[in-house]
Amino acid sequence: MKYVVGIDLGTSAVKILLVNQYGEVCQEVSRSYPLIQEKSGYSEQNPEEWVEKTIDGLTELVRDFNGHPNDIEGISFSGQMHGLVLLNKEKNCLRNAILWNDTRTTKQCEYINEIVGEERLLGITKNPALEGFTLPKLLWIKEFEPEIFEQASVFLLPKDYLRYRLTGEIHTEYSDAAGTLLLNVKEKQWSEELCTKFDIPLHLCPPIVESHSCVGTVTEEVSKLTGLSREVKVFAGGADNACGAIGSGILKEGNTLCSIGTSGVVLSYEEHGDHDFKGKVHYFNHGKEDAFYSMGVTLAAGFSLSWFKDTFAEHENFEQLLESVDQVSIGSNGLLFTPYLVGERTPHADSVIRASFIGMDASHKRNDFARAVMEGITFSLNESIEIFRHNGKKIDSIISIGGGAKNPVWLQMQADIFNATIIKLSSEQGPGMGAAMLAAYGCGWFESLEACAEDFIKPITSYKPIEENVKNYEKLYLIYKQVYTKTRELNVMLSEFRK
Template sequence: MSYVIGVDLGTSAVKLLLVNQVGEVVLEVSKEYPLLHGKAGYSEQYPDDWVRQTLAGLKEIVATFSGDPEEIEGISFSGQMHGLVLLDETHKPLRPAILWNDTRTTAECKAIYEKLGVENVHKATKNPVLEGFTLTKLLWVQTHEPELYARTSVFMLPKDYVRLKLTGEVHTDFSDAAGTLLLDIEKKQWNDEMCKSFQIKPSMCPPLVEAQAEVGTLTTEIAAETGLSASLRVFAGGADNACGAIGAGVLEEGKTLVSIGTSGVVLSYEASGSKDFAGKVHYFNHGAPGVFYTMGVTLAAGHSLSWFRQTFSEGKPFKELLEGIETIPPGSDGLLFTPYLTGERTPHVDAAIRASFIGIDARHTEGHFVRAVLEGITFSLRESLEVFRSQGKEITEVVSIGGAVKNKQWLQMQADIFNVDIVKLAGDQGPGMGAAMLAAVGSGWFESLRDCAASFLKQEAIYHPNPDHVHVYNQLFAFYQDVYPATAKLSQKLANFR
């Protein structure tokens, strides 16, 4: 039996999966590392913490594995997007990495739009300019740490730095590069206009490869330290959302992914990079070669439910909190929730908007509020689906992953609100499985990622829309869409009192 390793470099931990040739997860290891919050809005990590914990995970896999390490043929990576790692000429980090959830770069976002114009930026990048993107971080370092910036030889994305330390090779893949605001996603090359406009030398941008490209083998030192074979084939890997799409089988037209964690993501397959969404959603290169995906984000998805539980239900276990929600009718007896606890991303890029409960009356119980929170999160996710549908996209099924799949009622609610079949996979492993699948295809086990998905991924359940509920939710969704414009200015005024 042969095996591959999928490494998922997350924000709080690195997760490693050892997967066999039939898609079974043989071993799973997770290693945490700290976040640094030196100032309000700052979010950083030491890149070498990622490397140290990844190596610790690899050593644990080898020590626990009952087979021969020579049977492990390939390794690939998934990683948190947008993070900025600046390296000197010896490929040593010049400063802590600035992460995707760092919000210090509001002024840089404004400067990008002011210099090039909103329409020109969206035309060049196919994405809105947000604090999370890598370009804004580069501009912040230019302004606030110019001596350090002058010493920069190359910038890298988080997973690519880890892979560099395993192989000695500098690369990034198209799906991660797409999240920098510096890639021409259609031409699949660094965007000269964006680089020249902001004094970024072409040599600072790492060489580009496909996510399943073989980029080297382990160095002799890393092989000796981990116990893995020095001939282990290393494949580039992709951005976490791209790998999540691969791991959910979103590899053909009509396939869409909904992932509900702390935030919520709606991701849909696109065969072409030529559509124009005017910056309303993200538009990135897929981890599968030659194709793309569009993505909308709800900032406080699962976080809204966690907040409600902690604030009003004394930390009651989630299973207990959700018991009985099926007894509450769709629409929660006239109670509506908008999940804008920390602002919103899609389709409203608004850091000031805040959440609302609308329609509270004395009949409403804890169960009503819980169901309203679930409905509000799902309505927010539907707004991204409607952006896709407005461009003529036909969505035939949605694969649901993340915390929501633990509750059957919430899965049925997604089917009813989205008005589409919801698929729950067996053994939901997310981006780590996508990384393993890249390694499996790169190692020659399958001709394509689609073939790999057909073998590795199994459906556990399908939830079909209830026509009566669909009718109710279509009406309520129109009301939900009225709440943002009705409360946006009020939220801005209330911000002065926070």
């Protein structure tokens, strides 16, 4: 039996999957690492933590593996998007990585729009200037840490840095490059125009390859530390959302995905690079060659539920926290939650807005709050679905993965709020499975990613919308959409009091 490894470098942990030729997950290892949040709006990580924890996880995986290390033929990656890792000429990190959920760069985004113009920026990158993207981070470094910027020889995205440390080779690939705000998405090349306008040396941009490209093998040092064969092929991999799409079979027109992790996304396959959403949703290169996807983002989806658990049920697990939410009626007994804990992205590109509970009274219990958090996250994701539908996309079935696919109450809630059939897969490991599939395809096990998906991805159940629930949620959704506009100015005034 032959195997591949999918490594998913997330925001809170690295997850490593060992997958066999039938698409079965044979082993799973996870290692967590902390965020560094020195100020409100700042979010960083030490890239060495990613390397250390990944090598430790791979060592455990190989140690517990029943086969021979040579049976593991390929490794590929999925990773958190947009993060900035800067290397000097010696290829050492110059500072901590600035992550996707860091919001310090509002002024840099305004500067980008001033210099390029919003319309021209959309024409090149297919995306608006938002705090999470990589270019604003580079401009922030250039302004506030000029000595660091002067030493930089190349920037990398998080999973690309990890792959570099395992192979010694520096590359990125199109799906992650599309999230930098420096790539011409349709033309699939770094934009010399943007680099020139912002005085970003073109050599800072790493070479770009396809997601299924083999970029080398593990180094001798990594082989000795982990037990992996020196012959194991390493493939470029993809951005977490692109890999989530691959690992969920979103590989042709009409396919749509809802993924609830730290952030939440609604993602839909795009065959061409010319669908114009006018910047209302993201538009990125897919991990499948010469394909694209559109995507709406809720910044604090699963994070909202994690925050609620850590704050109000610290010593319980998620199963305990959610065990009685099915006993709470739709609308959480008149309680609404907006999941703007770290600002919002779709449809409100707003780094200042913050979360709200609306409608609290003395009768509400903890399970009312828990259900309200789940409903609020799902309402936020529905705003992206609404944009897709208004732009002519037909969405009547959605594959659900991540934390939102682990709870049957939440799956039915998605069906009712989205008014679509929700499909649950046998594996909820979307990004990690997508990385494994890129390795399997790269190793030549299959003629295409679609053929790989036929063997690897298996739906196990579905949830259909209940008409009465749909009607009730439509009423609540109209109320939910008003909360943003009615709390926006209040949050601007409160922002001066945040540390």
